[in-house]
Amino acid sequence: MKRYLYLWHRWLGIVACLFMALWFVSGAVMLYVGYPKLTPAEHLAHLPPLVLDEEGASLGQVLVAAATGQPPTGIRLLTVAGAPRYVLQYPGGRKVAVDARSALPAPPTDLQQALAAARQFAPGVAASDRGVVEQDTWSLSRALDGDRPLHRVAVADAQGRLLYVSGSTGEVVRDATANERAWNWIGAWLHWLYALRGIGIDGAWGPIVIYLSLGATLMAVLGLAVGVLRWRFGRPYRNGSHSPYQGFARWHHVGGLLFGVLVITWVFSGLMSMNPWKVFSSARPLSLAAYQGAALDAAAFPLSARQALQRFADDGLRVRELEWRMIAGRGYVIGFDGAGHTRILDMTTDRVLHQFAPQTLQQAAQAMAPEWAVQAEQLQAYDFYYYAREPQSMLGHLEQRLPVLRLRFDDPARTWLHLDLYTGAVVGQLDQPRRASRWLFALLHSWDWLPLLGNRPLWDVWMLLFSAGGLLISVSGVVLGWRRLGRSLRPGRRQGDRG
Incomplete structure (x- = not known):
């Protein structure tokens, strides 16, 4: 039985340790640079004061102009590309824009409207077209589905922003600064395995991440069990150590004992972030x-x-x-x-x-x-x-x-x-499932715990130390796995060496 425990840990680790090393590196980056998004505060800060020079369209006219056969779930009025515009949202995320002066539905956003929206967002700097996309590396969020296609406009401000303009409403709905774009290649893009998105297997992305995380969790649990079994708490081994290993293997063993429980909780909570098999979905949310x-x-x-x-x-x-x-x-x-x-x-x-x-x-x-x-x-x-x-x-x-x-x-x-x-x-x-998610994801994965969050940099020290420990285990596991693969694939390997 013990032999199979070792074998499962070894071969799961050969697959999972490389991903775990990438996850720990990218997770440390994400502590300080997140995936690009336009927060409500940024949205409002870049809007000009709303001015209505004339009475314009009534709300009744706007609702008639935007009629889709069902009532809207939200109505906003703001300045879009220099003109007041109503934006109505409908079930399913669909958005309709209506001109506040003429009560006419706004046509799909064209290049000139997109450039005007970008100049409103970042006045006084040059704006240049970067094409129209359904989605790209920085616009994979499902929250943008009602705005696709998206016009990309680069603005020459101090942050080097790439703006995304809604094809349906003309609003700027996302900004990605040069700093965010640079760091995210080793941050969220790497962490969430976004390399698998946009290559024709988007439907498989979720299951791949879920089952890879599940395998990594099992590997970490088995590794901690192996580590405890191989550690001599009493009489040391012949080499004078409580661990039988040397070199990278010893680092892997000792690091696993020190940080193994934290690694298990971190990988498991990463799995929980995907809401696997809808375990945190509400059966009957309130209306x-x-x-x-x-x-x-x-x-x-x-x-x-x-x-x-x-x-x-x-x-x-x-x-x-x-x-x-x-x-x-x-x-x-x-x-x-x-x-x-x-x-x-x-x-x-x-x-x-x-x-x-x-x-x-x-x-x-x-x-x-x-x-x-x-x-x-x-x-x-x-x-x-x-x-x-x-x-x-x-x-x-x-x-x-x-x-x-x-x-x-x-x-x-x-x-x-x-x-x-x-x-x-x-x-x-x-409800109860969502409160469980608070414990099993937010607490265990990013340590959203007020005694830490309210005492920076204590939270930073904890998260970076934890990440360093996880990286130690993962990198040493990658080295050991590479060596094991090399021996397994070596020509002329003796039958007795297999396993």
Whole structure:
């Protein structure tokens, strides 16, 4: 039995150790340089103030112009390529843009519109066309599916950005700086095995990553077992050491004993990041439509966009984007400025609010699960399940503002909701499977633990030391595997040497 334990570890390691070495190197890069994305803060910071010189199209006209046979899930108004434009989002991610002056649907983005959008994003610098793509190395995210095809425009700003402009709305939806593009070749591109994407096997990419991670996890568990079995805790070996190995083998043995448990948790949590076999998917997520209480309809918004802008200006907010929301069947317009500050215009009372009353959002959320009791609490500080990360991290695009309203439902899935008091948005829905993902992925993989995150550089030291230990195990495993393969493939090898 022990022989098979060694053999399984050896041959799984020959395959997996090279990938693990790449994962540890690229993971260390990703601590500081993430995969390119346009965060909400960057989006707002690069928008000009929203100006409506004339009354323009009414919301009713916009909805008619964009009609797709179903109500939109979101409506925004912002400046696109120098002109005000409504952007409507529909189920499935489809987006439709409508000119705010003429109420005409915007045509598909052409080269001139893409260049104008880039100049608006980065004014005063040269912009040059880099072609149209469905996807490329820096635009593989499924979140961009509603914007494809994408126009690429390079701008000669200090960051050397490559901008991606939506083919459906004309907005800049992603930026990739020269620094991000350079580091990501040994960062996220390597870490997520994106070399397998875009070569005709995209459908196999997920299963390949899942089963490779599963094999690496099994290899690490077996390796720790072998390491313990081969370590003499009492009388040392003939060489005077508690390990029977020399050279790289000894480094591999000792490194595995020191960092083996951490390596197992890291590889396993990487597997969990893929949501294998949908183990973290919610069986019955609560309905956001019930939270809205009614479809987005012009009748719920008696004030025009121009009037809303004036209300916000009177309250001291210089708006860059407007968003229409339905909450419990009532209409609200949210105004955003360039720094992400917000105001709420209640269309029923014509009052400008700085925050929603918690009771308003709780009553709206109760409609999502009316048969179940709910407990409410207002968080004034981050905790294990609600916290912020740096923009470059995988979850860095999520806005986690404080205070936030947490609702705990007594439904079978024990669902928690986090509701943003500044916008009324449902920023998180955590049921039992998703809370399990918080433990098995976010905690074990990137150590999203407040005592570490709140005490930088303690988190950095821990993550880099951990990565160095994993790299030691992996690189020494690669060397040992290469040597073993060389002996196995050597011509004239004796039969007795096999195994």
